[in-house]
Amino acid sequence: MKSLAAIILAAGKGTRMRSKLVKVMHPLAGAPLIEYPLTAAQEANASQIIVVIGHQADALRDFFADRKDIAFALQEEQNGTGHAVACAAPHLQGFNGNVLILCGDVPLTKTETLRDLLQRHEEQRATVTVLTASLDNPFGYGRIIKNSSGEVTAIVEEKDATPDQRAVREINSGIYCVAANFLFDAVSRLGKDNAQGEQYLTDIIRMAVEQGLSCAAHPIADPLEVMGINDRVQLAEAEAVMRKRINEKHMRDGVTLRDPAASYLDRGTLVGRDTVIGPGVHISGRSEIGEECLIEPGAIIRGCRIGNRVVVKAGSVLEGSIIHDDVSIGPMAHLRPGTELLEKVKIGNFVETKKITMGKGSKASHLTYLGDASIGSDVNIGCGTITCNYDGVSKHRTVIEDGVFVGSDVQFVAPVTVGRNSTIAAGSTVTEDVPPDALAIARCRQVNKDGWRKNRG
Template sequence: MNKTSAIVLAAGMGTRMKSDLVKVMHPVAGPPMIEWPVAAAFASGVERCVLVVGHQQEKVRNCFAGRTEVSFAVQAEQLGTGHAVACAMPEIDSDADTVLILCGDTPLLTEQSLRAMLKAHAESGACVTVMTATVENPFGYGRIVKDEAGNVVAITEEKDASEAERLIREVNAGGYCVDRAFLAGAVAKLDNNNAQKEYYLTDVVRQARAKGLSCRSYQVGDSREISGVNDRVQMAEASRVLRRRINEELMRAGVTMIDPDAVYIERGVQIGRDSVIHPGAVIRGNTVIGERCRIEQNTLIIDCRIADDVAVKAGSVLEESVVGPDAAIGPMAHLRPGTELSAHVKIGNFVETKKAFMGEGSKASHLTYLGDATIGRDVNIGCGTITCNYDGVKKHKTVIEDGVFVGSDVQLVAPVTVGKNSLIAAGTTVTKDVPADSLAIARSPQVNKEGWTLRKK
């Protein structure tokens, strides 16, 4: 069986991005740009991948930390694509039959196209297969020069092309399938006798032809796949295309989107069938949303696990939280990291939680802060309640047991425990533990001074 390894070129800085961050580490529809072609390569059947790194190589390495199927080759000085591949060849497995070469700034390449190109390469018996596309405006691309039999005889770069060659609309997409043994020898013989004074990978076609070896092309059906990202305008366009792919896949799996062009979902997010996503929703990271959920407009959800039948109302923000079934959140609520809500919990408008657990059926309907708190079942948290968890040095915990009723405008000064079935009167500041089945009330006596306003006038 044919064994394939991949080389992904990711050494350049990307000066047209006008950024202090290396180009391939800019996020595109969620993950860093470099993750998209690497993921497509592995999905197409590649067994190992060598990333050619240079600028800010530690950032790229950290992106794939722990991935034993990914290795790295350093291109200390960027002398062209051919030089980059030459740097990577010592890392390629000696028993690999084929090397798939990709650019790290082409996030739109799909698994389907790569798989089809690898299949065409194997079936044709070609030494080199070049990925190509036909575009309306070929300016800036290398032109694919073929003979009458359709064999690729040369790839001519824009600056080196003749007037006739510049009229060719079939262009080099930057992807190659190459016989490993041939490639190892070919990149060692490259020269930089060209306008750019670089070592072009495209010259391996000329070498193959000189040896009488077959060079074929594989043309992708959608020319957008070959689009490289060189600046922020192109990055935004690539993100738009990828978001649309993500949304279409989810919709075909049973998710409703009121306006898919106004929904921003990152790769890796999972959403169950019959859930409805409204415009302006942003769902990121490793979020999992269950079935029959309603995610309303202008919500932000990051790295959350949300069970079935949950309503996340307009303007709410959820981060690194767990939400149980049939819960309701918002509008304008904020679940900060460490929040865990059980079934049938209600978090209302302008409620903020942080490292808070709420038991089944409990509710905090509005204008409340619950931080570092464990709250039992069927607890009512009144409007304006605050768990005072920070003493200026350390955070402390509040425990509210099952069945407690907390009135409005209550402050719970942690560490403090409220026993089950107790009632905290409105306006109370709780500074010591409350026994079970008790009423806690701490208010200054009310004084009415009759006629006071008349005397002031």
């Protein structure tokens, strides 16, 4: 098979999205729309990828700043799809293979479909091959016009079509494979003699036919693969399709989803075998979840690495955290970024953590805030404990060493260090370091006044 380059058209604003954000950067299952054709082009073995940008060009450049495999071509004025391809031509000077042309707002095309398109292009020895689909209602799409031999002779846009041509149900997806030596010569000669006054890429079909070159169609069975995103209704429809694909792959790989239609696992999420995920769970930020975990209903997990046999109970929120094996979290716990829980830690209901490490076997079972702290192994944190980490100007750390027992309703006023195997009495406000093996009591002595109630007043 000939060498392959890809051009992705992503210069349009997307007015019907009614958004300040350029259309191709709208998220779909955890990734911007344009990420999907980019990935498909890579998986189809494109050696060069050129993204044609226009509106909010800097936003796309910034988002993909670390992607050295992508080149950008600027289309300053949006004069049609043919003009967009012409803007990419300087990046492919001297390239003699095939060019795969994709749309940045068409996210559902599968890599296997593109490979089949490329194979058909080679088998037919075509100069241009277009990916097509048949629709019951093809309104708004360019129609595929064929001769008696089944070769494509033209693509006619809706506004330029005759009544007979509008009756054709086979439509142009906007996805092509084109011989490079023909493509760039053709787009350099495109005119604007059409209803839109633009340089239509579809006119290269007519130009190829006039030169006696072969143009083929590659029909696909599922029209959803070529659905373009023009507004937020279509974005939601595409999201439902993508999430169904994602969820089915996880289930086939050994993950149980109690209610797949109500499970929201973003693109890039990794889940180990025999993990069970309840309804209403949201997992995003390329989170990784190990084997034999239980994620109960309503949990939200963003950007976390979770080990094996972890239980995340209902309603808990985990962000930017590292969870080791055999940990139990929740219900209704909140792990904020920078949290790391080692093996067999227990975080109970209404416990909040932030920028802490918690050693093996330690637990905080109820109603606790632990922030900016290093907590050792086998530590018991009593109900209502707070690490007072902020003095109004700066954050300070609390260090609690191995084997410490902390009673209920304790405040640690950081910076403070609690030595190993010490005990903190309930109700204490700890403002000074506590030595190892000590008992710290930092509270007022109780005073009982006999008969006070009777004598009052």
